[in-house]
Amino acid sequence: MKQVLVVGGGAAGMMAAAVAAEYGARAFLLEKQSRVGMKLSITGKGRCNLTSAEEERQRFIAGYARNGQFLFTALNAFSNLDLIRFFQEHGLDCKVERGQRVFPQSDRASDVVRVLYKNLEQLGVDVNKSQGVKALLFQDGKAIGVQTQKGKVLADAVIIATGGMSYPRTGSTGDGYRWAATAGHHIIEPRPGLVPLVVEESWVRELQGLSLRNVRAIAWSSKGKKINEDFGEMLFTHFGVSGPIILSMSRDIGEELLRQEKVRLVLDLKPALNEETLDQRLQRDLALYSRRQFRNSLDDLLPRKLIPLMVRLSGIDPQKESNQVSRQERKNLLQLLKEFELTVLATRPIDEAIVTAGGVDVKEVDPRTMQSRLVKALFFAGEILDIDGYTGGFNLQAAFSTGYLAGKNAALLYG
The missing domain is CATH 3.50.50.60 (FAD/NAD(P)-binding domain)
Incomplete structure (x- = not known):
């Protein structure tokens, strides 16, 4: 035998x-x-x-x-x-x-x-x-x-x-x-191969443990070349991002990081809505909660853990009443929702x-x-x-x- x-x-x-x-x-x-x-x-x-x-x-x-x-x-x-x-x-x-x-x-x-x-x-x-x-x-x-x-x-x-x-x-x-x-x-x-990513922005620690579903992520090189794109679920960690779509994109991002110092990762938090439809949605929500402060008007749109950061990054006064949010401020918020940007510095080590x-x-x-x-x-x-x-x-x-x-x-x- x-x-x-x-x-x-x-x-x-x-x-x-x-x-x-x-x-x-x-x-x-x-x-x-x-x-x-x-x-x-x-x-x-x-x-x-x-x-x-x-x-x-x-x-x-x-x-x-x-x-x-x-x-x-x-x-x-x-x-x-x-x-x-x-x-x-x-x-x-x-x-x-x-x-x-x-x-x-x-x-x-x-x-x-x-x-x-x-x-x-x-x-x-x-x-x-x-x-x-x-x-x-x-x-x-x-x-x-x-x-x-x-x-x-x-x-x-x-x-x-x-x-x-x-x-x-x-x-x-x-x-x-x-x-x-x-x-x-x-x-x-x-x-x-499949590995979490380390990002530059320190505010990701505020989002640690937050899982987002139905997100579109696109990775871009410093020269504006699309590296990879995926749609699905992701997770914020104390050092950056992880989850299925991040892991799938990580290999190509890692290879690009060998050629340059940073990679742009752009998230579309509302990929099912185009900009016009999303703007209409924002207008409805702001009108519905018109007497609330802006910081309290996004509960129907975003996970609670994400709201304080989005309010801060939008540049809109959190205490402003929702019906006082200007068209330009609403446009800035819209862009943030459709192009939520992170800067990838590295992959986590191979043993992870x-x-x-x-x-x-x-x-x-x-x-x-x-x-x-x-x-x-x-x-x-x-x-x-x-x-x-x-x-x-x-x-x-x-x-x-x-x-x-x-x-x-x-x-x-x-x-």
């Missing part, structure tokens, strides 16, 4: 080990942490956005910021629909929420880990926890195993599924990059990122098998590869699909 060794007990590693066993190999899984699936158990705020329900393949691939086409064969081998079916067949129903996001019906990421681990047990995978790997072992241009803290572990094929560098406390500390480099692979510099951008150069990996083009019997799966998606389940799907393909082909390598 062929022996397949998988290093890394995350989504990609658990899938790879299970599939290798299904295809007749004796599978070993090495995880340096005390339990498997640590990062998976906290993803999606503990709810685990498994994948996207998008069925059209090219639109699904468009969910990746970099190298989405590399995943074409992997997604054909194990698609998002296959993943949903896998969990349902193992007793974990799924549901589709806003933006085509797929979650377990239970809303518990721990249930996802439980299903994957139980599947490993049922398939007879030898799971070794608290088993750190120190180096890859090679012989005659072929991967033959690993050196662990306890000794050598030999195998017919090795799959590296150690993740990136985000959330290092879960075990993703970049080990796999070093091993890939020793095999001759080029590593695209790791950097934050949800995913890592960069990694093993996919030009050196066969997309049909996930095997290294440089070293025989060496495979890669998951976040260690230079693939990163936007929010919405794309990153986990890439992990599961590449894990599936690596596990299958590692098992069939000498068949």
